[in-house]
Amino acid sequence: MRLGACSVKAGVCGHVRVYAALVLAAATIAPAQPAVADDIRDRQWHLRFLNIAEAHRHSQGQGVVVAVIDTGVDATHPDLVGAVLPGIDLTATGRGGDGRTDTHGHGTVMAGLIAGRSDGIGVLGIAPRASILPVRAKTSSYSNSHTTEGIEWAVRQGAQVLCIASSTEPDLDLQHAIEAAIRADVVVVAAAGNRPNNETVAWPAAYPGVVAAAGVDQHGNHANVSVTGPEVVLAAPAVEIVSTYPAGRYSHGTGTSNATAIIAGAAALVRAKFPDLTAPQVIHRLTATATDKGPPGRDDQYGHGVINIVKALTADVPPTPEPATTTGTPVRPPVAGPPHDPVPPAPQHHRGIPIGLLAASTLTLGLLAVAIAWYRRR
Secondary structure, eight states, X not given: OEESSOOEETTEESSOEEOGGGOOOTTTSSXXXXXXXXXXXXXXXXXXXXXXXXXTTTOOOTTOEEEEEESOOOTTSTTTTTTBOOOEEOSTTTTTSXXXXXXXXXXXXXXXXXXXXXXXXXXXXXXXXXXXXXXXXXXXXXXXXXXXXXXXXXXXXXXXXXXXXXXXXXOHHXXXXXXXXXXXXXXXXXXXXXXXXXXXXXXXXXXXXXEEEEEEOXXXXXXXXXXXXXXXXXXXXXXXXXXXXXXXEEEEEOSHHHHHHHHHHHHHHHHHHOTTOOHHHHHHHHHHXXXXXXXXXXXXXXXXXXXXXXXXXXXXXXXXXXXXXXXXXXXXXXXXXXTXXXXXXXXXXXXXXXXXXXXXXXXXXXXXXXXXXXXXXX
């Protein structure tokens, strides 16, 4: 299985560079290094691109649980303190743990993009008041069975959004787990995949109902690393994205994993702002308000467009059409027309002598009477 953003080896990701100079303990990340801290926030270009400051005036993801099915999450990172719930470790090396450790780094990167909680310095997430449910399903290798098990476990725990920033081959058990999550009213977001490792939209992003996340660059244009295909649903920033990394460090990298986490964070914002919306309605709100790119309408590069979080939180979006009933006889709505539109009378049918024949008979009798009278006078 491939990580959606990159393959991490020896603690350093192929497309991710770790800021070794920023290895700071929790107690030292702050006023002692203001220039360094400010530099991290300045490098989060996607926050300005998405106008997150305005989005946070409307929602910060309060009360929403986002399951990150990945390599675990380093819950000790200063920007993630208080954001990470006890989860689960399904890997052979850590089975029985709570998922709040990460020897690989990828899961911590995703968690920071979703729910980083730095106050003015460090990494700020898309939904900083959402809670991360870490599901450690892999270390540096991957097994479909772990992710399948992780999805099922996260749904049972009440996760409202699933972030699966990875790609794999099709698997029937994985497909069934995805379908069950969708039936349970969970928004499932997965990475579309990266070139050259992927040539088409990968699984689980390719399964129906999943929000397949593609990537864009700093100018809002299609990222060269992002695969294309008819399954793509939305696009989000994916190039040179800065986030948290284990041991108090930071990293920046390129790949559709980043877009996946950003869209998952956006889904959390919408679920917090509109708690009565179903998962399909949340997705509809995100796609209906996306900024159209490429050919008009949905296309294989951007899907329905580049995510527009502020608009998703503020626009008047018509509800999705109700599914047609499969039982009973549908009631037709009344036809519009003038009030009390008169109904034309039905044709009248009379029994008896036709009027024309009656008139002719009367005339004949009259002429006969005149003739008789004249004859008698003669």
